[in-house]
Amino acid sequence: MEPTAGPKLLGVDVFMVATILAGVCALAVMFAIYAATTVRDPMTKRVKALNDRREQLKAGITASTKRRAKLVTKNETTDRIKAFLTSLSVLQDSQLKAAQIKLLQAGIRQKEYAVAVIFGRLVLPIVFGGLMIYLVYGTDMFSDWTPIKAYGLVAVTFIIAYKFPDLFLNNKIKKRSDAIRKGLPDALDLLVICAEAGLTVDAAFGRVARELGKAYPELGDEFTLTAIELGFLNERRQAFENLASRVKLDAVKGVVTTMIQTEKYGTPLASALRVLSAEFRNERMMRAEEKAARLPAIMTIPLILFILPVLFIVILGPAACSISDAFIHGGH
16 A cells, blocks of 8 residues: 655645654754763863963963973974975965964964865865866756856855865854954953053953953953063063954954053053043944834844744734635625
8 A cells, every 4th residue: 555645835844844853853953962961161272272381371471491392393294284385386475374374373282283174175176176176077967957057056165175174264253353352451451450550551451361261252262361471571562563463353452552551652551442442432332222113124024034024914914814704795
């Protein structure tokens, strides 16, 4: 006996859709349980990275040559990739330095991953582009497509595969910059309080990092690293410039410029930081007002597509049913 087909809605088997949705829900529950049971404390990784940076700075000043050699970690896989890219003459120092700066702005402290980013730009287009060429021209999967559409699909695949490492890094940089922007006015207020209380600049940065580390972990990381570099580097200006290069944010560059000027000319730090904090708070309020002003235009499409049809059904549905019943009974 052939299995009977289930009820259909708009030509789709209801039982099949329900089975697929049940499977998706089961997978989602399993993933949620896995994510909840394998959660890790993010502070452990951040503290380890900051301690490594402290040890590197300490070794560069006080340690012997043997100690410095121990602190230089080597990654054999990265070395092999670097040697391969160098043999192909595709590894340039400018590209490597730009990739390292992007990694720092994304919160990734391992500079050797810059070689992996450049390697991804080379390998991903070959892998995914070659696979798409095979699917388009070697199989019948896209045989009904026009030659222009097929070529466009292959070209888009190559472009996306080449840009994927940069898109991934830019996404992480944007999220990290937004998180730092939110906590910057509060951090400046605390810096003003610490400066007026008589703390030194490096002690003030360390104190602010401890106070705001849980609420704004990204900002706490950057301030802690800046406090470490202020304590170990010979030039304090270099520590502030490193902070500006690690954070892709104009507001942080303004703070760094103010700190450098106060160090150079001896101007009052508290008053300058107080003015910057007020400006950043006004900017944050203006940004919130801008988002609120854009909300009616953004809500227009969901309102037309989802809310108004349901509203018409609820309001006109009973009247339509009554009119239909009246016509049916009137006909009898």
